[in-house]
Amino acid sequence: MNDAAVVGRVLREYHARGIDPAALRRVGGAVQSGMVTYLVNPDGAAPWVVRACRADAPVPIHVSGSRATMQDWLMSRASTLDCLEASGYPAPRVVRTRSGDPVGMDGMWLTLATTFVAGPLLRPTLAQLGMLGAALGRLHALEVAGDGAGAPEGEAAAGPGRGLAGGPGRGLAGVPGVDVAGGPRRAAGGPGRAAWYPEEAIPATLGRLDAVATLIPDDWQPLYAQFRSTARAVRQSLGALPRGVVHGGARPGNAVQSGPDTVTLIDWETGGLGLPVLDLGNCLIESLLDAEPSAGARSSTGGPSSAGVPSSAGGPAAWLVEPDEGRVAAVAGGYASRRVLGAAERALLPEAVRFGACYAGAIHLYQALAERVSGTSMDARLERLRNRVAVSEAVARLAAPHVAGGPETVR
Numbered sequence: 001m002n003d004a005a006v007v008g009r010v011l012r013e014y015h016a017r018g019i020d021p022a023a024l025r026r027v028g029g030a031v032q033s034g035m036v037t038y039l040v041n042p043d044g045a046a047p048w049v050v051r052a053c054r055a056d057a058p059v060p061i062h063v064s065g066s067r068a069t070m071q072d073w074l075m076s077r078a079s080t081l082d083c084l085e086a087s088g089y090p091a092p093r094v095v096r097t098r099s100g101d102p103v104g105m106d107g108m109w110l111t112l113a114t115t116f117v118a119g120p121l122l123r124p125t126l127a128q129l130g131m132l133g134a135a136l137g138r139l140h141a142l143e144v145a146g147d148g149a150g151a152p153e154g155e156a157a158a159g160p161g162r163g164l165a166g167g168p169g170r171g172l173a174g175v176p177g178v179d180v181a182g183g184p185r186r187a188a189g190g191p192g193r194a195a196w197y198p199e200e201a202i203p204a205t206l207g208r209l210d211a212v213a214t215l216i217p218d219d220w221q222p223l224y225a226q227f228r229s230t231a232r233a234v235r236q237s238l239g240a241l242p243r244g245v246v247h248g249g250a251r252p253g254n255a256v257q258s259g260p261d262t263v264t265l266i267d268w269e270t271g272g273l274g275l276p277v278l279d280l281g282n283c284l285i286e287s288l289l290d291a292e293p294s295a296g297a298r299s300s301t302g303g304p305s306s307a308g309v310p311s312s313a314g315g316p317a318a319w320l321v322e323p324d325e326g327r328v329a330a331v332a333g334g335y336a337s338r339r340v341l342g343a344a345e346r347a348l349l350p351e352a353v354r355f356g357a358c359y360a361g362a363i364h365l366y367q368a369l370a371e372r373v374s375g376t377s378m379d380a381r382l383e384r385l386r387n388r389v390a391v392s393e394a395v396a397r398l399a400a401p402h403v404a405g406g407p408e409t410v411r
Contacts, residue, residue: 015098076192078102133334140276194274240344251286281352332402
């Protein structure tokens with residue numbers, strides 16, 4: 001299988017035979033890996049982006065908090081984007097297949113197409129960070145019914161948060177997650193689950209940490225202890241924390257200046273139903289980073305626009321951050337103009353700021369110690385995690401006075 005074959009499948013699935021195959025440009029992944037992204041530039045129409053995935057390929061561990069199949073994951077992402085569209089929230093929109101399905105299927109290949117969000121990534125200025133915070137606050141303020149608790153990804157969706165309709169796939173030619181009836185299921189009315197959906201992400205995180213408990217070197221013990229403490233603290237607070245639709249990776253590199261006073265979040269691979277305070281905490285610390293210097297703009301699935309191509313590392317050359325009062329205040333103030341944190345969320349804010357490091361850290365520690373993955377890349381990941389934990393208290397302290405204020409009108 002090569003790009004030409006997959007492109008042909010994409011054109012058939014979206015009834016786009018009139019589009020020149022040369023109008024599809026690969027902007028991420030590779031056919032051989034089972035996951036590839038194309039930018040489509042049809043004549044006389046707005047560009048859109050297609051992610052093509054093999055139905056039997058594993059879902060990337062960092063984007064799914066459960067053991068979802070590839071079809072489950074794509075359908076869940078489509079459900080979340082459909083929910084945002086129904087709510088009028090600015091985000092990439094799902095492009096339906098020729099049969100009206102949110103996720104297409106041609107043989108072993110599944111496809112999810114979305115509209116392209118044009119514009120430059122945030123530099124970011126303080127004004128842009130304020131708009132980023134406001135966009136996130138507006139997202140978290142959306143009303144969603146139910147929390148989806150108790151139904152794993154892939155079960156029949158009776159309400160928001162379950163993401164899929166029709167029950168788990170029974171397999172097509174031995175491929176899990178594909179319906180015998182002959183096609184992917186339609187997206188349900190509510191959002192899918194975020195990668196950090198707590199009833200899945202926290203047990204998985206603690207399970208990974210438990211699995212390497214006897215393998216932790218002495219100099220890693222403080223980091224390991226902090227990861228366990230953070231996961232447990234969030235678990236203990238679940239009953240008091242509100243749920244909502246979250247992005248899962250809100251930061252300058254995942255936000256496009258789509259208008260003079262408008263910021264649109266892109267890259268919704270980890271989004272869905274989750275805990276807003278964790279989403280805000282991660283945004284506060286990741287907003288201390290600049291956008292990728294080599295990327296003038298990107299698409300709604302992470303592929304580049306014609307303005308530039310993201311760096312191969314997926315971020316700035318240096319991932320380490322330092323607390324910056326101006327940046328933190330801009331994000332937190334923008335957020336509070338749309339949504340004010342409750343008392344339980346404010347109390348958990350320091351843990352929320354470092355939860356992203358905890359979730360990723362459990363994965364990296366397991367890979368390093370149980371799977372014996374090593375090298376300069378792994379060393380850099382661990383150093384980044386130590387950095388996030390080290391600055392988390394200061395970031396939460398700088399944000400605290402701003403997230404408790406009353407809402408103001410955003411002009």
